[in-house]
Amino acid sequence: MAKNIRETLLGTLEHGQEIMENIRVMRAVSGDKIPTSSVAKPSEAIHRRELKLVVQSVMDTGRQAKIFRFVSEDGYLPPFEAGQYINLFTQIGGVRTSRPYSISSSPRQRAYYEITVARTKDGFVSDYLLDQVKAGDRFTANGPAGVFRYQPVFHSKKSLFLAGGSGITPMLSMTREILEAGLDRDVVLLYGCRSPEAALYHEELTAYAAAFPNFRYHLVVSDPVEGWDGEKGFLDETLIRRLAPDFAERTSYICGPQVMNDFCKSALEAMGVPEKKIRREMFGARRDIQNEPGWPKELTGDEVFTITVGERKLPAKSGESVLTALERAGVRVNVCCRSGECSLCRVRLVSGDVFLARGMLRRYADEKYGYIHSCKAYPMGDIEIML
Amino acid sequence: MRDYDVIVIGAGNGGLASAATLAEKGKRVILFEKHNIPGGCGTSFRRGRFEFEIALHQLSHMGTEENPGPLMEQFKRYGIYNEIEWIRIKELFRVNFPDGTGISLPADRKSCEAHLCKEFPGQAEAIGRYFEVVYGFCDQAAAFAAKSAASTGEPGALKKAVMKAGFPRLYPLLAKYAMKSTQEVLDEFFTDPKLQLALSAYWCFMGMPPTRFPFAILAKCTTFYLETKPYYLRGTSMMMNQAIMEAVTRMGGVVRLNCGVQRIILENGKAVGVVDEYGEEYRAKRIISNISPLATYGNLLAPEEVPEAAREYLKPYTVGISALTCFIGLDCPPEEIGFTTSFTLNYESLDANRDFQDAYKLLPESDPLVATCYTVDDPCVSPPGTSIITAGTLKYSGEWEKLPPDQYYEMKYEAGKRIVARLEKMYPGITEHIEEMEIATPLTHMRYLGHPGGAIYGYEQDLMQSVFFFPAESKIPNLEFASGWVNACGFGPNYTYADTLAAKIAKEV
Numbered sequence: 074m075a076k077n078i079r080e081t082l083l084g085t086l087e088h089g090q091e092i093m094e095n096i097r098v099m100r101a102v103s104g105d106k107i108p109t110s111s112v113a114k115p116s117e118a119i120h121r122r123e124l125k126l127v128v129q130s131v132m133d134t135g136r137q138a139k140i141f142r143f144v145s146e147d148g149y150l151p152p153f154e155a156g157q158y159i160n161l162f163t164q165i166g167g168v169r170t171s172r173p174y175s176i177s178s179s180p181r182q183r184a185y186y187e188i189t190v191a192r193t194k195d196g197f198v199s200d201y202l203l204d205q206v207k208a209g210d211r212f213t214a215n216g217p218a219g220v221f222r223y224q225p226v227f228h229s230k231k232s233l234f235l236a237g238g239s240g241i242t243p244m245l246s247m248t249r250e251i252l253e254a255g256l257d258r259d260v261v262l263l264y265g266c267r268s269p270e271a272a273l274y275h276e277e278l279t280a281y282a283a284a285f286p287n288f289r290y291h292l293v294v295s296d297p298v299e300g301w302d303g304e305k306g307f308l309d310e311t312l313i314r315r316l317a318p319d320f321a322e323r324t325s326y327i328c329g330p331q332v333m334n335d336f337c338k339s340a341l342e343a344m345g346v347p348e349k350k351i352r353r354e355m356f357g358a359r360r361d362i363q364n365e366p367g368w369p370k371e372l373t374g375d376e377v378f379t380i381t382v383g384e385r386k387l388p389a390k391s392g393e394s395v396l397t398a399l400e401r402a403g404v405r406v407n408v409c410c411r412s413g414e415c416s417l418c419r420v421r422l423v424s425g426d427v428f429l430a431r432g433m434l435r436r437y438a439d440e441k442y443g444y445i446h447s448c449k450a451y452p453m454g455d456i457e458i459m460l
Numbered sequence: 461m462r463d464y465d466v467i468v469i470g471a472g473n474g475g476l477a478s479a480a481t482l483a484e485k486g487k488r489v490i491l492f493e494k495h496n497i498p499g500g501c502g503t504s505f506r507r508g509r510f511e512f513e514i515a516l517h518q519l520s521h522m523g524t525e526e527n528p529g530p531l532m533e534q535f536k537r538y539g540i541y542n543e544i545e546w547i548r549i550k551e552l553f554r555v556n557f558p559d560g561t562g563i564s565l566p567a568d569r570k571s572c573e574a575h576l577c578k579e580f581p582g583q584a585e586a587i588g589r590y591f592e593v594v595y596g597f598c599d600q601a602a603a604f605a606a607k608s609a610a611s612t613g614e615p616g617a618l619k620k621a622v623m624k625a626g627f628p629r630l631y632p633l634l635a636k637y638a639m640k641s642t643q644e645v646l647d648e649f650f651t652d653p654k655l656q657l658a659l660s661a662y663w664c665f666m667g668m669p670p671t672r673f674p675f676a677i678l679a680k681c682t683t684f685y686l687e688t689k690p691y692y693l694r695g696t697s698m699m700m701n702q703a704i705m706e707a708v709t710r711m712g713g714v715v716r717l718n719c720g721v722q723r724i725i726l727e728n729g730k731a732v733g734v735v736d737e738y739g740e741e742y743r744a745k746r747i748i749s750n751i752s753p754l755a756t757y758g759n760l761l762a763p764e765e766v767p768e769a770a771r772e773y774l775k776p777y778t779v780g781i782s783a784l785t786c787f788i789g790l791d792c793p794p795e796e797i798g799f800t801t802s803f804t805l806n807y808e809s810l811d812a813n814r815d816f817q818d819a820y821k822l823l824p825e826s827d828p829l830v831a832t833c834y835t836v837d838d839p840c841v842s843p844p845g846t847s848i849i850t851a852g853t854l855k856y857s858g859e860w861e862k863l864p865p866d867q868y869y870e871m872k873y874e875a876g877k878r879i880v881a882r883l884e885k886m887y888p889g890i891t892e893h894i895e896e897m898e899i900a901t902p903l904t905h906m907r908y909l910g911h912p913g914g915a916i917y918g919y920e921q922d923l924m925q926s927v928f929f930f931p932a933e934s935k936i937p938n939l940e941f942a943s944g945w946v947n948a949c950g951f952g953p954n955y956t957y958a959d960t961l962a963a964k965i966a967k968e969v
Contacts, residue, residue, distance in 0.1 A: 077614055078614055078615055078620055078623065079928075081620055081623070081624050082623065082624065082627050083639075083928055084624075085624055085627050085628055085635060086634065086635050086636075086638050086639045087635065087636050087637075087639060087640065088639040088640060088923075089639050092639050092923050092924055095924055096776050096924050096929065099775070099776035099924065100772070100775045100776045103775040103776060104775070105771045105775070106754065106771075106774050106775060106777065106779075107754055107757045107758045107766055107770065107771055107774060108754060108758040108759075108912065109758060109763055110758060110759040114906055114907070114910070114912075115857070115860075115861040115903065115906065116903040116904075116906040116907040116914070118865045118868075119865060119868050119903055119907070120903075120907045151865060152865045152866055152868055152869060154869055183866075220507065220898070224873070224897060225873045225877070226786075226873060226876045226877050226880055226891075226894070226897055226899075227880075227891065227894035227897055347791065347895075348508070348509070348791065348895055349791055349893075349894065349895035349896075407496050407718045414506070416496065416497070416505075416506070417496050418496075419496060419497070434506035434507075434508075435506070436504055436506060436511055436695075436696070436698050437511055437694070437695035437696065437698070437699065438504075438695050438696065438698035438699045438701070438702040438703075439698075439702070441695065441699070441702070442702045442703075442706060444702075460717070460718065
């Protein structure tokens with residue numbers, strides 16, 4: 074066969090003939106390399122775009138909280154790191170929304186994931202989960218995700234867990250893993266609750282503390298009832314110094330309501346603990362956004378403004394995130410952490426002002442070009458956004 | 461149904477630049493991106509106080525105000541050049557050797573040659589000859605490319621014979637070196653392995669060891685970076701992504717984020733439109749795919765729609781290498797741990813080709829380690845008193861794909877520990893300063909890029925698959941490819957390649 078000009082010229086290069094011959098051989102010995110879309114990526118074993126979950130059981134803790142055990146529709150659940158969450162999607166009264174829940178079960182088994190949902194005041198999703206969801210119900214979720222976890226490259230093997238309320242759940246997963254797998258780590262867990270009755274997993278944690286010398290546990294009650302002879306007060310500097318005197322050697326992990334989270338961080342900072350030794354789980358949006366530092370005083374949280382998205386105009390309350398308003402109106406938004414960190418829900422603010430809550434980890438370019446994470450942005454007037 | 465002149469699939473560098481150039485030329489263009497941010501391989505992510513660059517080390521093709529390079533002119537046409545704070549990098553790179561010595565190359569031909577001659581005095585004459593060859597080679601390559609672009613059609617037998625005889629005389633350096641590996645050429649000039657390693661460092665930008673890395677690409681990298689200067693920019697590569705995306709919109713184009721394409725519509729074997737992931741249909745005269753040819757044919761067409769010619773065409777091409785990278789935020793400035801040149805290549809031995817073989821293993825062993833401290837060139841890249849380092853090795857995904865999922869996190873952290881241990885040896889005290897750290901494995905790249913093998917550079921960029929043999933042809937009429945899978949990968953090459961492609965298409969639609 075006559076060679077075309079390209080091959081002719083390439084053939085004059087040193088090694089040209091040889092390399093072109095190699096390509097011909099390669100072509101002759103190679104099979105078809107175009108995949109079909111039905112073949113799953115190997116990374117799907119670790120990260121799935123979507124989990125299809127079935128509720129296997131619902132267990133009432135008797136403490137205004139239930140434990141939901143999920144199995145996978147197709148029998149496979151990806152591995153996760155103790156401390157990570159799944160973002161659970163719900164369809165309630167025609168509104169599709171989601172909530173991140175830390176996995177409370179141990180990552181050493183993957184037959185199921187457990188999450189623990191506590192009752193919150195006016196909790197749109199928690200009420201639904203606690204009052205209506207039963208075994209056999211199906212959900213989709215994304216995750217497991219999140220960086221609130223032990224990072225062995227630079228975290229200390231000695232941990233200080235500071236948990237508040239339902240913020241105990243990621244610590245529980247971590248504790249179960251450490252103790253059940255016999256890991257070479259040492260934990261002090263300080264768990265702040267209003268009352269002993271509200272403390273989740275108190276019996277299990279007490280039993281662990283009795284059985285394992287590398288695990289110490291103190292329930293700290295803020296509103297003690299008669300007869301409570303355990304720790305009282307808040308997770309403050311004095312208490313931490315007394316119960317974890319070697320705090321400076323430990324990496325601290327904080328998870329709990331925003332107020333408690335901020336309080337503990339300040340306490341650790343006052344004690345001279347550097348930022349690299351303080352890990353925090355930012356758990357969703359606070360419900361009382363009006364109490365956030367910097368909140369515009371002229372707004373009550375109840376004003377109703379208009380969000381313009383393309384052709385649509387949607388009502389939005391100043392005290393509710395832009396993300397919530399979009400979901401309420403049925404607008405499709407990509408979402409995962411709902412805590413300002415993952416950036417999946419980012420939208421462009423075309424006009425108008427928003428209040429940006431703390432904890433939004435925004436890229437430099439997003440700030441320059443007016444992108445906001447809608448889960449942490451609250452309308453301060455009429456706004457226009459672009460998805 | 462919506463009508464456009466051109467539909468672009470994927471807002472990576474090639475997709476962004478294609479869309480911008482088409483919009484600039486007044487074409488109706490729509491760009492689809494399935495992720496929530498533009499940028500493809502070149503994006504960033506936040507952890508704590510830090511924003512980590514994922515891909516860009518040094519931007520080429522920019523040039524200086526006095527001597528603008530093609531990319532600067534392209535960005536000026538888009539109206540974005542002044543929106544970005546450019547940071548000129550003073551040194552090309554530093555190569556560190558196992559004995560603790562190292563060599564940093566200044567980003568200017570004269571000083572670079574002078575510095576090498578000072579470090580390797582016995583080799584001064586050979587260094588001079590080598591640079592003459594590198595520059596002469598690139599001149600001849602450019603001249604030949606210009607000539608080929610101007611010629612049309614297949615010449616007759618007589619003319620062909622004349623051209624065949626004339627080619628080695630007209631382009632002697634092309635004829636001698638264009639199909640040689642970096643190692644072969646360096647062996648011709650030098651015996652000192654340190655000098656060879658100092659000159660071949662760009663192999664890691666293409667993921668091929670010196671024995672397989674085409675000298676043609678090394679020569680181009682060397683002259684491009686020396687002449688158009690290496691740059692970084694404030695705000696990571698996301699700034700370029702966002703600036704280009706805004707430019708597309710400003711010039712009348714449409715960008716859809718969070719909206720992937722589920723299939724390409726064929727009629728009589730020709731590409732005529734796409735269906736987005738929500739089922740909406742779009743039509744266009746031309747479709748530019750900025751995703752891999754494998755994913756384009758394999759995922760966006762039914763198996764029976766894939767032309768036999770495409771299957772045949774892609775047979776000799778092998779999916780390339782991925783990476784294992786640690787993104788590290790430190791609570792100290794770079795000088796405190798002794799980091800002085802931003803981009804470094806660190807060897808465990810003087811045999812890069814041997815060490816590269818460890819890229820096929822699961823964990824970092826003697827793999828050459830690439831470590832970049834962005835703070836060296838821009839102290840504002842992270843808060844005052846902190847710094848950002850990304851350090852990692854090239855890795856094939858094979859062993860990671862075989863790893864049982866249960867062991868994934870354990871192995872990922874083991875890999876991170878090994879890389880940090882290597883850094884600790886060179887920069888004592890670094891481990892104590894780590895404030896944030898993430899590890900990306902080949903599976904992480906696979907997850908976010910959707911590329912087979914978690915490939916970060918597309919196909920293997922060796923002598924059989926790059927330079928003259930990039931698989932740039934589409935086997936479906938009205939479908940074109942723009943990504944790093946079909947040309948020299950990298951930011952500068954991709955932006956400029958897509959610009960040229962889009963300008964050609966703009967004339968046709």
